[in-house]
Amino acid sequence: MNGRCVITVGDLGEFGIVARIAGRLPQGRTVLLGPGDDAALVDAPDGRVVVTTDLLLENRHFRLDWSSAYDIGRKAAAQNLADVVAMGAVPTGVVVGLGLPATTAAGWLDDLADGFRDECDLVGASVVGGDTTRCDLVVIGVTALGDLGGRAPVTRSGARPGDVVAVAGRLGHAAAGLALLQAGRAGGAGPGDPAPAELETLVDAHRRPRPPYPCGVQAAELGATAMLDVSDGLLQDLGHIAEAGGVGVALDLSAFTVPEELETAARLLGADPLDWVLTGGEDHALAATFPGGVRLPPAWTEIGRVTEGEGVEAGDRTSEHRGWDHFRT
Amino acid sequence: MNGRCVITVGDLGEFGIVARIAGRLPQGRTVLLGPGDDAALVDAPDGRVVVTTDLLLENRHFRLDWSSAYDIGRKAAAQNLADVVAMGAVPTGVVVGLGLPATTAAGWLDDLADGFRDECDLVGASVVGGDTTRCDLVVIGVTALGDLGGRAPVTRSGARPGDVVAVAGRLGHAAAGLALLQAGRAGGAGPGDPAPAELETLVDAHRRPRPPYPCGVQAAELGATAMLDVSDGLLQDLGHIAEAGGVGVALDLSAFTVPEELETAARLLGADPLDWVLTGGEDHALAATFPGGVRLPPAWTEIGRVTEGEGVEAGDRTSEHRGWDHFRT
Known part of the structure; x- marks a missing residue:
């Protein structure tokens, strides 16, 4: 003592x-x-x-x-x-x-x-x-x-042109929560206007991610051809799937619904909420590719297609947003 | 670059x-x-x-x-x-x-x-x-x-009174090597007399332990009732076997042969070589208990018996030498 x-x-x-x-x-x-x-x-x-x-x-x-x-x-x-x-x-x-x-x-x-x-x-x-x-x-x-319960492992390398790209779980929430903390706007304790109380869910998302655990086995059983958890940012992580499979990924940005609390936080901080969605890590959502024609359960949102190209196309966000490198950032 | x-x-x-x-x-x-x-x-x-x-x-x-x-x-x-x-x-x-x-x-x-x-x-x-x-x-x-290849795991808790206590692998070598390094006597680069070149084997033992890997499965197949690797010092680690099994361990100190290089290093540093053998960690020898009457292969040396008492008896070394606690030492 x-x-x-x-x-x-x-x-x-x-x-x-x-x-x-x-x-x-x-x-x-x-x-x-x-x-x-x-x-x-x-x-x-x-x-x-x-x-x-x-x-x-x-x-x-x-x-x-x-x-x-x-x-x-x-x-x-x-x-x-x-x-x-x-x-x-x-x-x-x-x-x-x-x-x-x-x-x-x-x-x-x-x-x-x-x-x-x-x-x-x-x-x-x-x-x-x-x-x-x-x-x-x-x-x-x-x-x-x-x-694995007898299933084949779903690696990063199995995506094929024509596959559907889908995500399950939250995207950008943890990044927005981190931005609020960094700006001193969490918990109303910041130097400026206090952040609305509902934004505490974003700060909580930074503190305690909620990976969509049941969706992993679900995706495997649906025949997912590639899968990973989004830890470094969606664009970067989908880039790993593209590179490992020798394919491209074309995202449909209109498929992303930006939740209201992300919009609110972005207005407060003068940030772009879609940026958090596309490049924010640490929500540990799952991103996967599925054979075309798959019927995705409600937890999964289709966000694009696998192509015969390379890299990740995401409209005007294609190349400038890369995500996280633990040695360089 | x-x-x-x-x-x-x-x-x-x-x-x-x-x-x-x-x-x-x-x-x-x-x-x-x-x-x-x-x-x-x-x-x-x-x-x-x-x-x-x-x-x-x-x-x-x-x-x-x-x-x-x-x-x-x-x-x-x-x-x-x-x-x-x-x-x-x-x-x-x-x-x-x-x-x-x-x-x-x-x-x-x-x-x-x-x-x-x-x-x-x-x-x-x-x-x-x-x-x-x-x-x-x-x-x-x-x-x-x-x-485990179908075998039962050999835990720390199975020792029974009458069992033979035995060790395989080196004891005290890494501790002696560390003492030479701490005294600046390794590699002849110290402030005092250079250590004889043969003591480099002790310094090497600190740098690269040589656990007796084949002896683990061997002990299991011989029916070892308890086993652990000696990482914190023999007396302390045998104390874990005694406590987990609700038994005592009585060591026969005459069973320990102190190798010549340990004697040499001890003379050089004014240390007690048996102290290194009994309390030095990091050689990752294996210590195990076996049913009485077991025929031990050459890699194993019998060093004592399991008793109905408690703790580890080792002549005059019984209580004062405890070994390593990663928070307290």
Whole structure:
């Protein structure tokens, strides 16, 4: 215990931290052996396992003054679960490597664990293990596993000319929320006019993305030829599908409905809402291509076609909006 | 390109980095889909998958002036592969989350990837994916997967009174090597007398552990009742086996042979070599318990017995040497 009557992770020590987190993480039906051993053991009934990893850093991927520990846990889990879902798989287990300052309050760690737990619970997955170490800043390494249930993985490379391009989930919301935070207009606490309260949904979208989890398996079962989650911006991510498939993508900009709250936020900030929709990352929508003639369920919106060209055509937005490079931006 | 005629990871950008690393990482027979998509796909013929993760930080887990990029890659892979092996499983795939300063030379990154590749190659595993982001210090998040081949996992909790306690692999070598580095006596470059050249094997042991990979499955097939890899020090790690099993461990200190190079290093530094053997981590030896009467293969050395007591008895070393806590030490 330190003198401030706040228990810190430094007070708990490595083994205290592990015990404390493990106590907050129920182990679901996919888990055969949970936290506490050299490794965990997770069900992989398909005989193959989907695996993806992300590294999130304080002040680069999240800010402690803009997001609560609970939000950060939700978001860190969501972006990895979305990658699993984008293969057409069902997430099963998550492991987390955690670097924390010794002064971090134990309650902050509890909230982070709860965020991971609740996001994983949305898809029936569990946090099955992890590693913790002292670090000057908060570092979160997340790895998610998933099961394909006998289906072929939906990769980025299968798009064919004539395929329908469609998206499921929100686009531009997280980018608009981030812009509001950066402009100091979130929560009415900004230097200028307070943002209308309804724009808090955009700030929430930045803090806690809502990937359309059920749509991944749905797309696979509909015969999706290519799929990914939109993490770097729609134009850039569709560019990956075009490049991997040796095809082009032609978007129909009239297919995009810009929600009212994006219009409101854009007016407030003097921004272009369609720009957020086309280049904003971090909503973790799903973008996929389907054979022509597919009947798309309501969650999916057709936004264009796969062509024999190359790159992504989007009217006057074609080349100047590229999205995110984690080393260059 | 910058002006120094050294290509950096900042010059390459995120996608250039991914392409460059992927080109150095052959994909073995366990890999169904390698780097470049939202997620990878790895064989899991057992229908269950072993998973473990570690987070390694510059200046906490490694120093750039003491270890080459190649060494760091070898060691980062080794400590995770050892965790998989300690369950009695065979490693299949590894994913790596990498935080790097933008000024990192591309050649350094190449060497890191080569280190991962070569270590994984020892066990037939492959680096199947990753994530990269800019960071002020080098951060490496490693997750390793493995397959049990139909065997039950060997956990920490199965030791029973009467069981034989045995170890495979080196103990204390990495700790002695670290002590030589800390004393400035490695490579003859220290302020005092240069260390004899044969002590370089100890420094190498710190830089590149050599976990006894084949011994994990071997122990499982011999009916090991509990197993772990020694990463925090033998006394502390056997303490985990004792606690998890509700048993005690009584070590026979006369069973330990202290190798000549440890004696030499200890004389040079005024240290106790048995202290390194009993409390030094990072060699990633395997410690296991076996039913009494087992015939141990030559790689394994019997060092004690499981008792009905509690904790670890090791003569006069019983309580004062505890090992490593990543938050407290």
